Amino acid sequence: MKILLLEHPRSVSAERCNDIANTPLSSCLLTGYAAGMLKQKGHDVEIVEGYLDGLSYEEIGRRVSAMRPDILGVHMVYHWGRDLTLFDFLEKIREERLTSHITAYGFYAAISYEDILKDCHAIDSVIVGEPEAPFAGLAGGASPGIYSTSVPGLAVRDGSGRISYREGKPVADLDSLPFPVRSDAMYRLPEVNLLGSRGCYGRCTFCYVNSFYGPGGPWRGRSPGNIVEEIDGIISERGVSDFYFTDPNFFGPGGKGQERALHLASLLKPRRIRFGIEGRVNDIHDQTISALVDAGLRHILIGLESGKDESLRRMNKMTTVSQNERALRILRKHGIEPNVGFIMFEPDSSLQDIRINFEFLKRNDLLKHLPVTANVLYHHQIVLKGTQAYHALKREGRLELSASSPYEGTAYFKNPEVADLAGIMKNVTNMLFNRMEGIWSGKVIAPPGIQEKYGEVNRLLVRLFEDNMRALEASGRDDDDRTAALIREIEKEIEGILN
Numbered sequence: 001m002k003i004l005l006l007e008h009p010r011s012v013s014a015e016r017c018n019d020i021a022n023t024p025l026s027s028c029l030l031t032g033y034a035a036g037m038l039k040q041k042g043h044d045v046e047i048v049e050g051y052l053d054g055l056s057y058e059e060i061g062r063r064v065s066a067m068r069p070d071i072l073g074v075h076m077v078y079h080w081g082r083d084l085t086l087f088d089f090l091e092k093i094r095e096e097r098l099t100s101h102i103t104a105y106g107f108y109a110a111i112s113y114e115d116i117l118k119d120c121h122a123i124d125s126v127i128v129g130e131p132e133a134p135f136a137g138l139a140g141g142a143s144p145g146i147y148s149t150s151v152p153g154l155a156v157r158d159g160s161g162r163i164s165y166r167e168g169k170p171v172a173d174l175d176s177l178p179f180p181v182r183s184d185a186m187y188r189l190p191e192v193n194l195l196g197s198r199g200c201y202g203r204c205t206f207c208y209v210n211s212f213y214g215p216g217g218p219w220r221g222r223s224p225g226n227i228v229e230e231i232d233g234i235i236s237e238r239g240v241s242d243f244y245f246t247d248p249n250f251f252g253p254g255g256k257g258q259e260r261a262l263h264l265a266s267l268l269k270p271r272r273i274r275f276g277i278e279g280r281v282n283d284i285h286d287q288t289i290s291a292l293v294d295a296g297l298r299h300i301l302i303g304l305e306s307g308k309d310e311s312l313r314r315m316n317k318m319t320t321v322s323q324n325e326r327a328l329r330i331l332r333k334h335g336i337e338p339n340v341g342f343i344m345f346e347p348d349s350s351l352q353d354i355r356i357n358f359e360f361l362k363r364n365d366l367l368k369h370l371p372v373t374a375n376v377l378y379h380h381q382i383v384l385k386g387t388q389a390y391h392a393l394k395r396e397g398r399l400e401l402s403a404s405s406p407y408e409g410t411a412y413f414k415n416p417e418v419a420d421l422a423g424i425m426k427n428v429t430n431m432l433f434n435r436m437e438g439i440w441s442g443k444v445i446a447p448p449g450i451q452e453k454y455g456e457v458n459r460l461l462v463r464l465f466e467d468n469m470r471a472l473e474a475s476g477r478d479d480d481d482r483t484a485a486l487i488r489e490i491e492k493e494i495e496g497i498l499n
């Protein structure tokens with residue numbers, strides 16, 4: 001059977017240029033894993049990298065037309081709003097009869113499968129959760145033009161428009177999966193992405209990683225031997241030495257998770273690679289980090305999220321501020337300055353919470369580097385369908401849902417002063433992220449002397465935050481016109497420094 005897997009073009013919204021929660025990083029290998037499984041089953045598979053290769057829909061249409069796949073699989077990556085261009089494209093493919101079945105997969109598709117099947121009649125089915133087994137079932141059970149509707153993990157719409165779904169099971173033994181197929185575009189990224197584990201044992205209210213994997217899909221790790229076998233293959237085929245583990249949570253739970261990480265470190269060390277990981281602060285331990293650094297660990301993203309225990313409890317983060325500070329100390333002791341996840345503005349934040357967050361960031365030297373400062377001083381909680389926060393806020397009637405984007409809700413801030421400060425910081429930092437996009441994404445070389453300018457803008461942002469927080473604490477909200485004028489003035493000042 002001929003199967004074309006499409007990574008569709010994604011537009012970047014100027015408003016949301018730095019918001020990272022649109023799709024977990026771990027989804028970047030979903031297409032590769034689906035392709036690996038389908039190839040193992042003997043199917044003829046082609047991946048079209050509409051996003052990474054910057055393809056237009058015209059060009060993608062030509063490729064679909066050239067292959068005329070039996071199944072067109074679309075990896076649906078949410079990008080701030082319903083993608084009507086993609087839906088129109090799929091309708092056209094359907095009208096021209098270029099394929100006999102269109103299925104969607106991915107985080108967005110899994111969580112919004114009912115909306116997608118209702119809104120886009122060109123899509124015949126949606127894979128809910130991990131794609132390998134449902135995709136193999138869909139392709140394996142088909143005879144020309146006829147597809148089984150009873151595949152576990154597949155949601156379908158029948159002739160009367162009724163949507164039905166048979167729950168699938170997450171893969172229990174990840175070592176049993178074929179290695180993912182990587183396109184040339186994937187190899188052009190600065191690091192080769194790997195997936196050493198799936199799911200997370202955490203239950204943060206703002207996260208939808210576990211909703212994607214479904215019940216029965218807690219953290220599952222590949223064996224260190226299986227991971228290293230894949231790495232060895234990549235090194236011998238491509239000669240690369242930079243890798244990134246896209247696992248939402250690199251470490252498994254408890255002592256066993258640490259033992260596994262130590263075992264993996266011992267296998268990675270002789271290979272002399274460099275790699276990055278993402279993890280929870282309660283899994284950062286001196287001995288393990290030391291071994292991982294020795295084995296090539298060079299960067300890590302840790303989810304600090306807040307400087308206040310009560311906020312961490314509210315997010316069900318299952319960590320504490322002292323664990324946050326301990327993790328920072330351990331990582332810095334081993335020469336790693338971490339990237340941090342931080343939610344400065346929660347829907348329930350009080351001004352006092354914001355003050356405590358700010359003091360935490362200052363105390364822990366997290367307001368010294370412009371890209372970090374700009375991130376931590378503006379980040380508000382994003383509320384996506386599939387998260388506990390989405391359902392709770394919806395129940396409380398505090399979520400604004402627009403017809404054009406039912407996947408994401410806008411939560412009202414309980415406190416109007418917090419809303420004002422969040423608005424100022426969002427406007428100013430969005431302008432900065434858009435201005436710096438070329439350099440910070442590595443597409444443009446930074447001009448000489450930029451570091452001093454960064455230092456100046458950094459100080460300006462910290463001052464802006466602190467002065468406005470103090471003014472709101474002392475005398476409450478300001479007039480809207482004066483706030484708008486302040487934002488314009490600061491943006492002009494930033495432009496002046498960077499020019």
Ligand code: SF4
Nearest residue numbers: 200202203204207248
């Ligand atoms: S630690 Fe929380 S935010 Fe991170 S992957 Fe786990 S549940 Fe999601």
